Amino acid sequence: MLGRRIGARMVLGWAVFFAVPVVVRADGDGPHRSPVALALSVDGKRLLTANQTADSVSLVDTASGRVLDEVKTGEKPAGVAIASDGRRAVVAHWYGYDLAVIEVGGDKLKVVGRVEVGPEPRGVAISWDGATAYVAVGVENEVVRVDLDGRKVTGRIGVGREPRGVALSPDGSKLVVGNARSGDVSIVDLKKWVVEQTISIDGTNLRQVIVAPDGKTAYVANMKNRRFATTKNNIDLGWVLGQRLTRVALDGSSPTFSTISLDPRGQAASDAHGVGVSRDGRLIVVSLGGTHELMVFRTDRKRLPWRDENSRDLMASELLTGDGRFRRVALGGRPTEIVFAPDAKTVYVANYLEDAVQVVDASAAKLVRTIPLGGPKTPSLARRGERVFHDATRSFNQWYSCNTCHSDGHTAGLDFDTLNDGRQDLSTFHLKSRKKAPTLRGVTQTGPWTWHGWQKNLDHAMVESFTKSMQGPRPSEEDVRALVAYLGTLEYPRNPYRNPDGSLTPAARRGQDIFRSSKAGCATCHKGPELTDGKIHIAGLEEPDDAYEGYNPPSLRGLYDKDPYLHDGRSKTLREALSGPHSPETVVSGSGELSSQEMDDLIAYLKSL
Numbered sequence: 001m002l003g004r005r006i007g008a009r010m011v012l013g014w015a016v017f018f019a020v021p022v023v024v025r026a027d028g029d030g031p032h033r034s035p036v037a038l039a040l041s042v043d044g045k046r047l048l049t050a051n052q053t054a055d056s057v058s059l060v061d062t063a064s065g066r067v068l069d070e071v072k073t074g075e076k077p078a079g080v081a082i083a084s085d086g087r088r089a090v091v092a093h094w095y096g097y098d099l100a101v102i103e104v105g106g107d108k109l110k111v112v113g114r115v116e117v118g119p120e121p122r123g124v125a126i127s128w129d130g131a132t133a134y135v136a137v138g139v140e141n142e143v144v145r146v147d148l149d150g151r152k153v154t155g156r157i158g159v160g161r162e163p164r165g166v167a168l169s170p171d172g173s174k175l176v177v178g179n180a181r182s183g184d185v186s187i188v189d190l191k192k193w194v195v196e197q198t199i200s201i202d203g204t205n206l207r208q209v210i211v212a213p214d215g216k217t218a219y220v221a222n223m224k225n226r227r228f229a230t231t232k233n234n235i236d237l238g239w240v241l242g243q244r245l246t247r248v249a250l251d252g253s254s255p256t257f258s259t260i261s262l263d264p265r266g267q268a269a270s271d272a273h274g275v276g277v278s279r280d281g282r283l284i285v286v287s288l289g290g291t292h293e294l295m296v297f298r299t300d301r302k303r304l305p306w307r308d309e310n311s312r313d314l315m316a317s318e319l320l321t322g323d324g325r326f327r328r329v330a331l332g333g334r335p336t337e338i339v340f341a342p343d344a345k346t347v348y349v350a351n352y353l354e355d356a357v358q359v360v361d362a363s364a365a366k367l368v369r370t371i372p373l374g375g376p377k378t379p380s381l382a383r384r385g386e387r388v389f390h391d392a393t394r395s396f397n398q399w400y401s402c403n404t405c406h407s408d409g410h411t412a413g414l415d416f417d418t419l420n421d422g423r424q425d426l427s428t429f430h431l432k433s434r435k436k437a438p439t440l441r442g443v444t445q446t447g448p449w450t451w452h453g454w455q456k457n458l459d460h461a462m463v464e465s466f467t468k469s470m471q472g473p474r475p476s477e478e479d480v481r482a483l484v485a486y487l488g489t490l491e492y493p494r495n496p497y498r499n500p501d502g503s504l505t506p507a508a509r510r511g512q513d514i515f516r517s518s519k520a521g522c523a524t525c526h527k528g529p530e531l532t533d534g535k536i537h538i539a540g541l542e543e544p545d546d547a548y549e550g551y552n553p554p555s556l557r558g559l560y561d562k563d564p565y566l567h568d569g570r571s572k573t574l575r576e577a578l579s580g581p582h583s584p585e586t587v588v589s590g591s592g593e594l595s596s597q598e599m600d601d602l603i604a605y606l607k608s609l
């Protein structure tokens with residue numbers, strides 16, 4: 001049933017995108033555009049935006065600030081790049097699993113082809129000659145190389161977990177890839193087509209990656225999970241989590257990376273996303289989605305306090321003396337990717353929640369212009385909820401938003417001690433209270449909530465999230481309604497492990513029989529459309545001092561992208577979970593050990609859910 005539904009949607013979606021590359025008007029109506037990425041032509045005259053909720057790309061004339069054209073390209077655009085001659089562009093579709101090739105002819109955009117690349121592609125770069133694109137495919141943990149003239153994939157290379165941002169070196173010889181979930185940067189030698197180096201940066205949730213104009217270093221916005229419990233004191237010391245700008249050496253030199261911490265005590269930063277360096281290297285800018293701002297750093301007065309191969313918990317106090325090295329520019333909304341203009345002072349910022357591109361004079365630290373891309377005048381309840389979800393000013397001293405831990409409404413695989421399990425760990429050596437932040441896809445359908453399943457009411461869960469996880473004020477009833485409406489929009493992407501028509505592969509079909517058999521016994525607890533019975537079970541992972549007895553089986557949908565597994569994320573892979581802490585013998589007494597063939601089939605089935 002589930003399979004047929006997904007299959008039908010997929011086939012329909014294709015038909016729509018192939019047949020009608022519709023032009024949508026950008027005159028203040030139509031859907032929210034929600035730009036998340038942008039690309040600027042080398043001459044600085046044309047700007048392209050990837051509009052995530054409008055399935056489109058807009059072409060902006062930077063001089064006049066006018067939207068010249070907009071075309072539908074595919075499902076949830078997430079990354080865009082333009083060739084150096086300004087005539088060809090590519091856009092990667094997060095939920096569409098493909099890349100569209102766009103011809104930029106003067107004031108017009110035209111989709112001229114598309115290439116399937118794999119599940120959840122986001123960051124994309126284009127070679128200087130415009131012949132090749134490189135796409136980060138998040139679920140497959142690969143960079144995919146695409147020949148844009150032949151419109152075909154010509155190579156795949158494994159990188160870290162959940163590659164997201166990519167950037168080319170100025171000489172075109174290297175590709176730098178930020179792996180959001182494994183917390184490292186892969187440097188790919190494009191000629192030899194090998195990963196030349198992997199640098200762990202001691203941070204996760206990596207977002208935009210850029211290479212400095214001198215080609216020697218790359219920069220990436222990220223965050224550090226310090227993992228202490230969410231008490232006000234811990235939050236304010238930077239011991240729960242903090243935002244970072246990290247600089248990575250591309251030439252194999254030491255230190256391999258250095259970091260600037262972005263959180264001033266008392267008025268922190270949240271959801272570092274975009275990063276830019278001016279052509280002359282004098283200005284470095286970072287956008288922060290949760291605190292709705294741009295941070296501007298000047299490098300020409302005094303050295304910036306980079307910390308080598310490590311990071312501070314708080315912003316270095318020397319940056320807070322008002323000597324002009326550090327300034328903050330309020331932008332509102334949710335600033336995401338950014339790009340510097342050739343003049344080395346103008347910055348273009350994609351602002352998702354404002355449905356706009358903002359133009360900032362970085363040397364004066366001033367917002368000078370807002371270019372609207374179009375969207376409804378009055379936001380829906382769900383869109384208001386989306387704003388709340390991404391708003392860090394609702395947490396204690398604005399340290400983080402819901403989005404920080406539930407990355408894009410999904411999971412970043414990180415664990416936190418949010419006091420939600422009824423207790424708190426007092427040191428990092430005693431870590432039993434930490435829980436993996438679950439995905440929020442489909443969450444309105446999967447009560448009761450929390451891993452222990454003690455929370456029976458989603459509205460109450462929202463209040464707890466604000467007051468305990470965020471240590472912020474109680475939300476209004478309207479905020480709660482809006483948030484729940486937004487959570488209701490968070491859908492799973494189409495399953496990439498099924499046949500193209502959405503049906504199960506033969507291995508998955510065999511696995512389904514095992515799942516339902518009394519030998520494995522899975523379906524006694526994991527049943528129904530969300531594969532959970534909504535009850536509390538003793539499944540063998542309990543601790544003697546748990547405040548609540550037992551656990552609630554989580555939904556198994558979209559399992560392939562929910563790693564690491566189990567409430568404390570103790571199993572990196574499904575196989576690890578099912579042959580160790582959550583094996584049939586452990587969970588149900590009397591059930592048998594699976595043969596290796598049965599285990600393979602069971603995993604094939606689990607990945608297809």
Ligand code: HEC
Pocket residue numbers: 230389400401402403404405406415416417418420421435436437438439440443446448449450451452461462465466469470483
């Ligand atoms: C500091 C990280 C963090 C922040 C911030 C945070 N959460 Fe969570 N969230 C978690 C963790 C960890 C859990 C699991 C807690 C547990 O089960 O004990 C969780 C659980 C949840 C659940 C229950 C999911 C389920 O399937 O049972 C919902 C819903 C939720 N969070 C929504 C939100 C919303 C909305 C916000 C913002 C108001 C928010 N969270 C802020 C980390 C966070």
Ligand code: HEC
Pocket residue numbers: 451515520521522523524525526537538539541551552553554555556559562564565566567568574577578582583584587588602606
């Ligand atoms: C007695 C009820 C029960 C049975 C039987 C059971 N599970 Fe579970 N399952 C749970 C509970 C409870 C959890 C959460 C446990 C935790 O994390 O502490 C869970 C967690 C999981 C997870 C981890 C999900 C995640 O998001 O981390 C997977 C995968 C899973 N079960 C698969 C299976 C499979 C496959 C079988 C059959 C071999 C099975 N389960 C049998 C109750 C059960």
